[in-house]
Each structure stands twice: as structure tokens, then as C-alpha cells.
Amino acid sequence: xxxxxxxxxxxxxxxxxxxxxxxxxxxxxxxxxxxxxxxxxxxxxxxxxxxxxxxxxxxxxxxxxxxxxxxxxxxxxxxxxxxxxxxxxxxxxxxxxxxxxxxxxxxxxxxxxxxxxxxxxxxxxxxxxxxxxxxxxxxxxxxxxxxxxxxxxxxxxxxxxxxxxxxxxxxxxxxxxxxxxxxxxxxxxxxxxxxxxxxxxxxxxxxxxxxxxxxxxxxxxxxxxxxxxxxxxxxxxxxxxxxxxxxxxxxxxxxxxxxxxxxxxxxxxxxxxxxxxxxxxxxxxxxxxxxxxxxxxxxxxxxxxxxxxxxxxxxxxxxxxxxxxxxxxxxxxxxxxx
Amino acid sequence: xxxxxxxxxxxxxxxxxxxxxxxxxxxxxxxxxxxxxxxxxxxxxxxxxxxxxxxxxxxxxxxxxxxxxxxxxxxxxxxxxxxxxxxxxxxxxxxxxxxxxxxxxxxxxxxxxxxxxxxxxxxxxxxxxxxxxxxxxxxxxxxxxxxxxxxxxxxxxxxxxxxxxxxxxxxxxxxxxxxxxxxxxxxxxxxxxxxxxxxxxxxxxxxxxxxxxxxxxxxxxxxxxxxxxxxxxxxxxxxxxxxxxxxxxxxxxxxxxxxxxxxxxxxxxxxxxxxxxxxxxxxxxxxxxxxxxxxxxxxxxxxxxxxxxxxxxx
Amino acid sequence: xxxxxxxxxxxxxxxxxxxxxxxxxxxxxxxxxxxxxxxxxxxxxxxxxxxxxxxxxxxxxxxxxxxxxxxxxxxxxxxxxxxxxxxxxxxxxxxxxxxxxxxxxxxxxxxxxxxxxxxxxxxxxxxxxxxxxxxxxxxxxxxxxxxxxxxxxxxxxxxxxxxxxxxxxxxxxxxxxxxxxxxxxxxxxxxxxxxxxxxxxxxxxxxxxxxxxxxxxxxxxxxxxxxxxxxxxxxxxxxxxxxxxxxxxxxxxxxxxxxxxxxxxxxxxxxxxxxxxxxx
Numbered sequence: 049x050x051x052x053x054x055x056x057x058x059x060x061x062x063x064x065x066x067x068x069x070x071x072x073x074x075x076x077x078x079x080x081x082x083x084x085x086x087x088x089x090x091x092x093x094x095x096x097x098x099x100x101x102x103x104x105x106x107x108x109x110x111x112x113x114x115x116x117x118x119x120x121x122x123x124x125x126x127x128x129x130x131x132x133x134x135x136x137x138x139x140x141x142x143x144x145x146x147x148x149x150x151x152x153x154x155x156x157x158x159x160x161x162x163x164x165x166x167x168x169x170x171x172x173x174x175x176x177x178x179x180x181x182x183x184x185x186x187x188x189x190x191x192x193x194x195x196x197x198x199x200x201x202x203x204x205x206x207x208x209x210x211x212x213x214x215x216x217x218x219x220x221x222x223x224x225x226x227x228x229x230x231x232x233x234x235x236x237x238x239x240x241x242x243x244x245x246x247x248x249x250x251x252x253x254x255x256x257x258x259x260x261x262x263x264x265x266x267x268x269x270x271x272x273x274x275x276x277x278x279x280x281x282x283x284x285x286x287x288x289x290x291x292x293x294x295x296x297x298x299x300x301x302x303x304x305x306x307x308x309x310x311x312x313x314x315x316x317x318x319x320x321x322x323x324x325x326x327x328x329x330x331x332x333x334x335x336x337x338x339x340x341x342x343x344x345x346x347x348x349x350x351x352x353x354x355x356x357x358x359x360x361x362x363x364x365x366x367x368x369x370x371x372x373x374x375x376x377x378x379x380x381x382x383x384x385x386x
Numbered sequence: 387x388x389x390x391x392x393x394x395x396x397x398x399x400x401x402x403x404x405x406x407x408x409x410x411x412x413x414x415x416x417x418x419x420x421x422x423x424x425x426x427x428x429x430x431x432x433x434x435x436x437x438x439x440x441x442x443x444x445x446x447x448x449x450x451x452x453x454x455x456x457x458x459x460x461x462x463x464x465x466x467x468x469x470x471x472x473x474x475x476x477x478x479x480x481x482x483x484x485x486x487x488x489x490x491x492x493x494x495x496x497x498x499x500x501x502x503x504x505x506x507x508x509x510x511x512x513x514x515x516x517x518x519x520x521x522x523x524x525x526x527x528x529x530x531x532x533x534x535x536x537x538x539x540x541x542x543x544x545x546x547x548x549x550x551x552x553x554x555x556x557x558x559x560x561x562x563x564x565x566x567x568x569x570x571x572x573x574x575x576x577x578x579x580x581x582x583x584x585x586x587x588x589x590x591x592x593x594x595x596x597x598x599x600x601x602x603x604x605x606x607x608x609x610x611x612x613x614x615x616x617x618x619x620x621x622x623x624x625x626x627x628x629x630x631x632x633x634x635x636x637x638x639x640x641x642x643x644x645x646x647x648x649x650x651x652x653x654x655x656x657x658x659x660x661x662x663x664x665x666x667x668x669x670x671x672x673x674x675x676x677x678x679x680x681x682x683x684x685x686x687x688x689x690x691x692x693x694x695x696x697x698x699x700x
Numbered sequence: 701x702x703x704x705x706x707x708x709x710x711x712x713x714x715x716x717x718x719x720x721x722x723x724x725x726x727x728x729x730x731x732x733x734x735x736x737x738x739x740x741x742x743x744x745x746x747x748x749x750x751x752x753x754x755x756x757x758x759x760x761x762x763x764x765x766x767x768x769x770x771x772x773x774x775x776x777x778x779x780x781x782x783x784x785x786x787x788x789x790x791x792x793x794x795x796x797x798x799x800x801x802x803x804x805x806x807x808x809x810x811x812x813x814x815x816x817x818x819x820x821x822x823x824x825x826x827x828x829x830x831x832x833x834x835x836x837x838x839x840x841x842x843x844x845x846x847x848x849x850x851x852x853x854x855x856x857x858x859x860x861x862x863x864x865x866x867x868x869x870x871x872x873x874x875x876x877x878x879x880x881x882x883x884x885x886x887x888x889x890x891x892x893x894x895x896x897x898x899x900x901x902x903x904x905x906x907x908x909x910x911x912x913x914x915x916x917x918x919x920x921x922x923x924x925x926x927x928x929x930x931x932x933x934x935x936x937x938x939x940x941x942x943x944x945x946x947x948x949x950x951x952x953x954x955x956x957x958x959x960x961x962x963x964x965x966x967x968x969x970x971x972x973x974x975x976x977x978x979x980x
Contacts, residue, residue, distance in 0.1 A: 309618030
């Protein structure tokens with residue numbers, strides 16, 4: 049079934065009254081997810097956003113609470129605020145990444161209310177990829193350019209209209225406010241089939257990586273892998289699944305707030321103890337952590353690899369550290385099995 | 387170019403075979419079109435990985451201090467200037483360093499190309515032409531048109547300190563501070579708007595700082611929590627504070643390699659700030675950093691005839 | 701409404717006492733401000749909490765009191781960073797924030813019917829004190845066998861909880877052995893490093909658990925001694941320290957392999973640690 053872009057655009061504009069509608073928008077030379085006031089602002093033919101949409105649920109800088117100190121007394125205010133959001137046009141890799149983030153922000157003991165109150169109030173309209181970038185390798189990560197996992201509705205761009213697929217109840221509810229659907233022509237059906245069967249050209253083999261990494265903590269592979277890494281956070285901040293954060297205080301006189309900000313395992317300060325001891329004091333151990341966390345620890349804890357093959361870290365790296373090569377290196381490493 | 391590559395490889399092979407160095411830091415072919423990647427060659431047989439072309443954009447001096455042992459470094463003009471300043475600032479031991487100098491034709495600004503062609507699928511560089519197959523379109527460029535902005539104003543493409551020079555010299559382009567003057571001539575509001583937009587893109591990943599050979603502080607002011615100079619906020623104002631703080635700390639030290647701007651995954655015009663500082667340093671102190679062993683860093687010298695009033699005079 | 705695990709409860713600092721002669725460790729006594737808060741703060745020995753010095757930040761510290769001591773909780777904190785410095789300087793009566801209790805705890809159920817040897821070094825004695833006090837409580841003492849405490853510091857002035865130690869000296873329910881690294885004037889008890897003293901005075905490993913906390917070097921050299929004395933890794937427990945922020949197993953920094961020290965620890969048996977990478 050399809051909906052015309054004209055009709056969809058009108059509904060989109062109407063939705064902005066009730067929802068915060070976030071969509072790919074071109075700004076300062078890059079396409080990123082921002083609040084859109086009208087469908088005309090939306091950049092539909094983008095490959096993928098420069099930064100992942102994770103910041104919608106997990107902002108780079110977020111107030112957790114605020115307080116006022118008066119003498120010895122303190123008044124603390126919860127800064128949890130929630131609004132209804134429609135997230136339009138996210139790619140299947142990023143939609144899948146949100147399912148992975150769900151597993152981080154809720155564990156066997158705790159649920160993060162800042163993340164989930166946004167998450168639960170967000171409807172995700174995924175947009176399949178008609179074009180595939182050479183750095184995309186989602187097909188190797190169990191996703192595909194038209195994968196519906198993580199989306200509530202999945203659209204496929206047919207030119208003048210969108211093919212619409214309802215994935216969840218939430219999606220079904222939203223669809224009701226979008227407008228009339230009509231049948232696809234044979235030609236359009238063929239295009240849908242093409243997009244759905246598409247695969248990324250770039251591929252990696254992760255079939256045995258988790259088991260292999262189980263035995264690789266002390267492997268000499270880590271001795272050189274990290275060498276050219278500058279230790280910046282470009283990869284982590286552009287990764288849709290990286291989620292590590294810092295909590296710090298921002299204070300002006302007697303008023304302050306506690307904020308959380310993105311942090312990353314590449315920074316030496318990330319694990320530095322107050323005593324000066326640092327369990328991951330070398331770049332070597334930090335790169336091992338990055339690989340282990342994504343391809344081993346995360347799998348043990350959550351059953352999934354924490355990489356969706358979006359390729360952003362490859363494009364963003366100033367020294368061309370390529371995670372595909374790092375994966376390949378693990379595959380090729382010699383492991384002593386006891 | 388090819389003979390330069392052969393000579394680089396031969397030199398690396400010889401240095402490693404003779405045990406003169408433990409590692410040669412150079413470039414190898416990267417995983418993306420028009421992208422090289424730094425590499426660390428430790429055995430003579432690996433020397434054939436080394437390449438040299440217009441994609442060798444990283445400043446390898448950044449790795450000098452953090453790499454143990456005796457090292458040879460492939461140095462363009464700007465890399466050599468960085469090594470010079472690092473030596474002057476006692477960050478490197480001269481005897482542990484072997485500088486293989488190569489004159490630099492300038493490096494490619496991949497972002498400029500991709501802004502038109504979309505993500506690059508394939509590309510070749512031959513005879514001053516860059517042919518690109520992009521996801522949006524195919525296009526051929528004259529190298530001069532897609533040369534990195536830094537290289538267009540570079541006055542030191544030929545290495546200033548070498549142990550071995552490979553290949554000939556390149557012509558030094560005429561350059562003034564026209565780009566800075568253009569920015570200076572803008573109104574306050576225009577300049578403010580420009581930096582506001584640029585800084586809005588910064589995600590504080592610190593790729594610029596980490597790519598910079600001069601940013602070697604054990605504790606960067608942005609990481610300091612007592613006092614806390616700036617917050618983790620990522621708005622334009624906080625980002626500008628970080629970027630200006632960094633630019634000022636590089637006053638009289640910046641070697642204009644442009645590694646910061648090229649490292650930036652967000653395409654922030656970081657150089658706009660450092661270029662302005664460099665122009666001021668040139669005008670006030672007639673100083674350019676890292677161009678001669680005899681010239682001490684501008685802000686690190688004491689002179690009794692310093693014109694500043696605060697200086698105690700006899 | 702569901703509890704927001706990032707929101708601290710407010711507690712009053714009712715006592716800020718210097719604990720050691722080097723003036724680097726203070727013990728803070730915090731008082732619950734209402735029944736509900738105390739009710740929600742059900743903890744066990746070995747757990748920690750995130751302590752907020754508003755205006756400075758938040759940091760995790762082991763709880764030094766035992767759940768058998770109602771109305772208050774105590775922390776003994778070394779002055780090392782921004783938050784601990786602020787706490788040290790804090791006036792009594794000031795309101796602070798507390799999130800917790802967090803993490804797992806010493807397996808007090810598993811310890812039932814067993815002898816315990818508690819080995820502590822330096823200021824890492826806080827949660828060990830909690831455990832000892834818990835077991836000494838009249839409701840619990842009968843659940844456990846012999847309790848031996850081996851506690852050492854560089855010099856006598858650096859031992860924590862000196863009054864309590866003096867009381868334990870004469871308490872028939874607990875066997876206390878204190879030691880200092882080098883001889884000091886007026887010190888009549890043991891002199892020597894923890895591993896050596898442990899070898900001399902530790903009880904039989906039969907039906908006994910060992911709990912060890914202290915600086916990494918002390919732990920490193922004490923473990924082989926315990927092994928030599930016949931303690932299997934399943935019966936040696938320790939509590940680990942890590943840089944932490946959220947305390948909820950989310951922020952990602954305190955992991956050892958796939959385990960988060962804040963959520964899955966901080967208490968681990970040596971058998972569990974042997975299964976994890978040695979990255980701590």
C-alpha cells in the first residue's frame with residue numbers, strides 16, 4: 049500500500065501541532081535530525097545523517113536534575129520532561145540501533161527514565177535506503193537497507209509516493225492520522241521488491257567474532273591495532289549504538305544542575321580512578337575495550353552485536369581507522385585454544 | 387611521484403635493516419578512496435606498504451612523542467615544522483628521530499569533492515587530475531582546485547629540517563593572509579554569525595586537538611575539573627570557548643599544517659581562528675613557528691627590550 | 701510513579717569527623733530525614749551509595765555502617781578529588797544527596813554456619829566494618845562461626861574506627877588482629893605486612909571464608925597466602941573499586957569484561973574474578 053507524498057506532507061505538517069516532529073534536515077552543510085516545522089524542510093534523498101539520531105533519546109548534554117542551595121539546605125528538582133515525538137525518516141540501521149540502546153538503558157535492575165520516557169513517547173517512521181553508500185555494511189550485521197526492525201512504520205520512497213508497511217501497533221495508530229492508502233502499481237511493486245532485496249556491497253564476517261574474542265583478551269593483535277588511533281571521540285560520538293556517558297555538575301553560585309554528557313571509552317579519563325590508578329591506561333587497552341564491548345561483552349549481556357554497519361565511524365575517522373578492517377583482523381588473528 | 391615512493395621505501399628498508407631505527411612512521415593506502423592512513427613499519431619487508439601522494443594528509447609528527455624507540459618519520463613541510471617546534475619544546479630527543487623529508491605538492495580536500503559528488507566510490511589521481519566516481523555524480527577535477535585550503539596558503543611545502551631529503555623541492559606558492567583579512571573586514575555581526583554556525587557543528591570529539599602535533603598537554607584545559615573551565619555543553623558558545631582557548635594556546639606554536647581542520651568529522655572551520663592568531667603573531671613578533679632551529683618560540687623568550695609596559699625595566 | 705534512580709534522597713550531615721592522623725580520611729555520619737527514605741534504603745554489608753556534595757558532584761563510596769545501625773549511614777572517605785574535598789570541608793548540618801544502596805553485597809546467607817576471616821588494609825576497611833558489625837549484632841551472631849579480623853595500616857594513626865577496635869580487642873565474639881607496617885613507639889601489637897601476618901594468624905581454612913579488601917598490592921600478595929592456607933577461590937571474596945558515574949550499569953565505564961562493577965559487583969569471589977579479564 050502507498051501514500052502520496054503530497055498527502056503525506058500535509059499530514060506531516062498537521063502532526064507538528066501535536067508532536068515534536070524530528071526529521072532529516074540540511075543545516076550548515078550537513079544532514080542531521082532536527083525538529084522540522086514542515087515537510088518542505090525535510091531532506092528525503094539523504095544517504096544517512098552525519099550524526100546518528102540517538103541524540104533524540106539520549107542527548108549529548110542533558111540536565112538530570114537541578115538544585116538551589118540556601119545555607120545548609122538544598123532543594124532538588126527533577127528535570128525529567130516528556131513530550132510526544134514522531135521521528136521521521138530514520139534509516140534501518142539507526143532504527144535497529146535504537147533497539148540496542150533499549151537494552152542498555154534497561155537492565156536486570158534499572159530502567160533509565162530519561163531515555164525511556166522519551167522512547168515510549170516516540171513513534172519511529174523508518175525510511176528504507178534506495179541508495180547504499182560504499183561504507184555501509186548493514187547486510188553483514190543482520191540488517192538490510194529495507195529492514196523494518198525498530199521502526200513502527202517503514203516507508204520506501206517510490207518517487208511521488210511512499211510504500212507504507214505497518215510494523216507495530218504504535219505505527220498502526222499513527223497511520224490512521226496519515227491519510228488514505230492506495231494500491232501499488234506493478235512497476236511500484238517491482239521497485240519495492242528491488243529495494244527489499246538490496247544488499248550492501250561492503251561486507252564483513254562476524255559469524256565467529258564473539259566466540260573468537262572470548263579467547264583474545266591477551267592476544268598480541270591488540271599490540272598494534274590501536275597504533276594510529278588519535279584517541280579522539282569521533283567514532284563514538286558518530287556511532288548510533290555508543291552510549292557511554294559522564295555525569296557532572298554545572299554550577300553558578302548557589303544554583304546548579306547535574307548533567308549527563310556523552311563520553312567515550314577512547315578517553316583516558318574515562319576510567320581514571322581518584323587514586324591515579326587507571327585500569328585502561330593505554331590506547332591498546334582502550335581499543336580492545338571498544339572492540340570487546342561491541343562484539344563480545346554486549347553480545348554476552350544483550351544477545352546482539354553493538355554495531356549496525358552504518359559506516360559513520362569509518363567516514364568520520366581522521367586517520368582512517370576502519371572498523372571493517374579491525375573486524376577482519378580479529379578474524380585473522382591466531383588464537384591459542386587451550 | 388613513483389620514484390619518490392621507491393626512494394621512501396628504499397630509505398625505510400635500509401634504516402630498518404641497519405637497525406638505525408626501530409620504526410618508520412609513514413603512510414599506506416587507506417581503506418577509502420582518496421584516503422591514506424598512517425602506518426608504522428617495523429621490518430624491512432614491510433617497507434613496501436609505504437606510499438606517497440596527495441592523500442598523505444595526516445601530520446605524522448603527532449605520533450613522534452608517543453611512539454617508543456628510535457623512529458624515522460616521513461615529513462612534509464608542515465610535519466617538519468611541527469617536529470622542529472616539538473624539539474624546541476623538549477618533547478623529542480633529536481638522536482631518537484630520523485627525519486625523512488619530502489616536499490609536498492599539497493593534499494586533497496576530500497570534503498570539497500564529496501560535497502559535489504556525494505560519497506566517493508572510486509577515485510584516481512593522475513597528472514594533476516583527480517577523477518572521481520561518486521554516489522551522486524562522476525566528476526574530474528584539477529588537483530589545484532581541490533587542494534586543501536591549508537595547502538593553498540602554505541609557505542613551507544619543503545621540509546625545514548631533514549636527515550634525508552627525498553625528491554626535489556616544490557615551488558613555494560605566494561601567499562598572504564588574504565583569507566584572514568577578509569574575515570577581519572567583516573562586520574562584528576557577520577563574524578559572529580559565521581562562528582556561530584561553524585561552532586554549532588562542533589561535537590567536542592576533540593579530533594582536532596588529538597590530531598594536532600602541538601596539543602600534547604598531559605591534561606588539556608577542557609578535561610580539567612578543578613577549576614572547571616568549561617562544561618560538557620555542546621552549544622556554540624561553549625564550543626567557541628574550547629576552540630578559542632585552543633587557538634590561543636597555540637599562539638606562536640601553530641605550524642599551520644591544518645591537521646585540526648582535516649581531522650574534524652564535522653567540517654568546522656577551525657583554521658579560521660588559528661590563522662588569525664598566526665597573522666597577529668607574525669605582525670607583532672615577526673615570528674613564524676618551526677621554520678628554523680635558531681628562532682625560539684615567540685612567547686617563550688625573554689627580552690629586556692620587550693615593548694610591553696608590564697615588563698620590569700631597570 | 702516509578703523511582704528515578706538518578707534522583708538522590710536528601711540526608712543531613714550530622715557528624716564530620718577526622719578519622720586518621722594524616723587528616724586525609726573523614727567519617728561522615730548522615731541522618732535519614734524521614735521514615736520513607738530509610739524504609740527505601742534497605743541495604744546489606746558490602747553495598748555502596750553515590751554521595752552528592754551539591755555544587756561539586758557525586759561519587760561512589762562503600763557504606764561503612766551496618767543495616768543493624770538504624771537512622772543513619774556512615775561513609776569513611778579519603779580526600780582525593782573534587783567531591784571528597786568538598787565533603788571534608790562540609791559543615792555539620794549541611795544537606796547532602798544519597799543515591800543507593802547500589803551494587804551487590806557480601807554473601808551473608810552463604811556465610812551462615814561458617815567461620816570468617818576478614819582481612820583489611822588501609823582505609824579499605826569500611827564495608828568490612830559493616831560486615832563485622834552486622835555479624836556481631838545479637839540477632840546475627842549465632843548464625844556465624846568464629847570471626848577473625850586482620851586489619852593493618854602503615855602506622856597506628858592510620859587505623860580507622862580506633863574506639864571500636866579497642867572494644868573488639870576485649871570482645872569474646874570476635875578475634876581482632878591489628879598490624880602496622882613498621883614498628884612505632886607505644887605499639888605493642890603485630891608489626892608486618894598483611895600477607896605475612898595473615899600467614900601467621902589466619903584460622904584454619906576448614907569451613908572458613910575469607911574476605912579481603914585493601915590496596916591492589918596487598919590483595920595481590922595476600923591471595924597466594926590464602927591459597928597456601930587451603931582457601932579455594934570460591935571461598936575468597938573481595939570488593940573492587942572502579943571509577944563510576946551512574947552506578948546503574950548503564951554509563952559504561954566500570955566494566956571488567958562483560959560485568960559492571962557497579963551493578964554486578966562490587967563484591968566478587970576469586971573464582972568469579974578468575975573468569976574475567978584482569979583489567980582492574
